[in-house]
Amino acid sequence: MTTADDSRPRHAVVVGAGLAGITAALQLADAGVRVTLLEGRPRLGGLAFSFRRGDLTVDNGQHVYLRCCTAYRWFLDRVDGAALAPLQDRLDVPVLDVGRAGGPRLGRLRRNALPVPLHLAAGLAAYPHLSVAERLSVGRAALALKRLDPADPALDGIDFATWLGLHGQSDRTIEALWDLVGVATLNATAAHASMGLAAMVFKTGLLSEAGAADIGWARVPLGELHDTLARKALDSAGVRTETRVRVSAVSRVAEGGWHVEVDGERLDADAVVLAVAQQEAHGLLPDGALDAPDRLLDIGTAPILNMHVVYDRAVLRRPFFAALGSPVQWVFDRTESSGLKEGQYLAVSQSAAEDEIDTPVSELRARYLPELERLLPASRGAEVRDFFVTRERTATFAPTPGVGRLRPAARTRVPGLFLAGAWTATGWPATMESAVRSGFNAAGAVLSELGRRHEHPLQEAA
Incomplete structure (x- = not known):
């Protein structure tokens, strides 16, 4: 939280209206900043539409x-959409195996009401797609995983499959459990996933709280949440939202502030948030904004x-x-x-x-x-x-080993310019959760620089 309060009118331009940009815009507007949100597509929501x-x-x-995913749950609440994307009462994933004789065999990955780690023990013991020895090995690997710090840079440099192999996980165990979850959350198999990101996913989802991995999904089209309801929330917050526009340049003004070139016109801003894909952000960054800007292209x-x-x-x-x-x-x-x-x-x-x-x-x-x-x-x-x-x-x-060192923070080296997007340094893989968290990070950095009083929505360090 900042303690200074600057009541002068300030204007922030957010480029990109995916979940990261929408979140940053809402946070800034809620703190009293005048916000313009720019999107090249005819709709909001980015790649979830x-x-x-x-x-x-x-x-x-x-x-x-x-x-x-507490940040995405905040987003759903903020746009009045939580009831349209409810969570399971308890984790329960039906898993059909057709790779063995006798036709499809149903198993379930589910939890009970016991505390961590006992909440998964009964479900794992009854999981028919692994042998007794494989189930026991999963328990030992989970205990080893619980002791890790996902933020340890050393973990980012190795792949998840290597770590699993060193902890007694067979190819079948990786297929029937670790990759079953990991491919869906990381968008990569264990052999191509950073151990740091994998540790974050499994430690947070399966070993933090009993209900952490309960699954939620939209019972309505995503556009209703990420476009229709988000647009209403932005309008109510006073955000000016422009779609079908192209931002061609972002430049620092000598006396302070920024110019944003939009379809041949110029917007003046006190702060700019680039909430676009890493390649597009690289193309808009002015000289000196990052120590090694080409690293964005390596993501x-x-x-x-x-x-x-x-x-x-x-x-x-x-x-x-x-x-x-x-x-x-x-x-x-x-x-x-x-x-x-x-x-x-x-x-x-x-x-x-x-x-x-x-x-x-x-x-x-x-x-x-x-x-x-x-x-x-x-x-x-x-x-x-x-x-x-x-x-x-x-x-x-791509959550490949070493990607952690490539992901930039929200704050750049140039005053008034900030980054947002699931690819920035949130600690999470490329999920809706990471996108919303990046919006928090960018908005918090803007407000701190502007001297505006603010609190982190998740009551974490702002």
């Missing part, structure tokens, strides 16, 4: 969050592929499930949220999809519809009324 396909409202990809990206299947009848009775022994990773029922009146609409979410991101739709259809029939016997003989694909080639930053 919805679009129309015929009579359906479709999300570009399935997004979930966990109870431990790689990772794709996510989503296949959307509309059947003529219901083929899945659960809201979602994960799969083993199949190229299918996670499947979600999006029937109600899409507005489908007859049949069932399933979204198949494939993270770490480097090998398939450019595969033609016809090949994906030929590969995945038989896999869904293996996993869901009720789909055999059902008519597929629609099959389409959404591709996010740069969905997240």
Whole structure:
């Protein structure tokens, strides 16, 4: 918290209206700063958005969050959308294995009401996709994980798979447990994930509080949360929001302050927050803003592929499930949220999809519809009324070993210029949680520099 209070009118320009930019804009406006929010797309929400396909409202990809995602939960509350994206009462993940004889076998990853780490012990003991010895080895690895500090720079330099191997985890254990969770949260397999980020995910989600990993997801289209409701919240806070605009340059004014070039016009600002992807931020940074600006270009990206299947009848009775022994990773029922009146609409979410991101739709259809029939016997003989694909080639930053040293803080070396985005130094992987936290960080840094009194929304150090 700052103690000085500067009541002079101040203007902040936030470039980019994804979750990071929306959060920064709301925080600044709530603190009394005049805010202009600029977005090149015709909508808000960044890479978590919805679009129309015929009579359906479709999300570009399935997004979930966990109870431990306190920043994203703040965002939902702030835009009055928490009731539209509720959490499970208790973690319960159905896991279907079709890789062994006898047809699909159902297991569940779930918790009980006991304290950490006993909350997962009973569920792990009954998990049929691992042997007794493998389940015991998971317990030992979890205890070792609990002792780690995810912020230790040494952990960022090694990959998760190496650490798991050193702690007795078999290939099957990695597939059936660690990667089952890790690929979905990190967007990378254990062999390609920073141990520091993996430790943060598993320690926070599974070993911090009993309910930390309970899963939440939107029961409405994401656009209703991240665009419609967010826009209402921004309007109510007094934020001027402009879409379909292009920011071409950001420059420091000799006497202080900033000029932001927008579609040939100039905005004057006391502070600028670049809440855009790392490559775009690099292109807008003035000289001297970062010690090594080209490091932003060294932060790689990772794709996510989503296949959307509309059947003529219901083929899945659960809201979602994960799969083993199949190229299918996670499947979600999006029937109600899409507005489908007859049949069932399933979204198949494939993270770490480097090998398939450019595969033609016809090949994906030929590969995945038989896999869904293996996993869901009720789909055999059902008519597929629609099959389409959404591709996010740069969905997240790649959480590779060493990425931690590349991620910049919110504050740059130039007064008045700040960075936000899930790729900045939040300590979290590229999730909605990281995006919102980055917005907190940027807004807090702006307000501190402006001498405005403020408190961190999560009651952490501002």
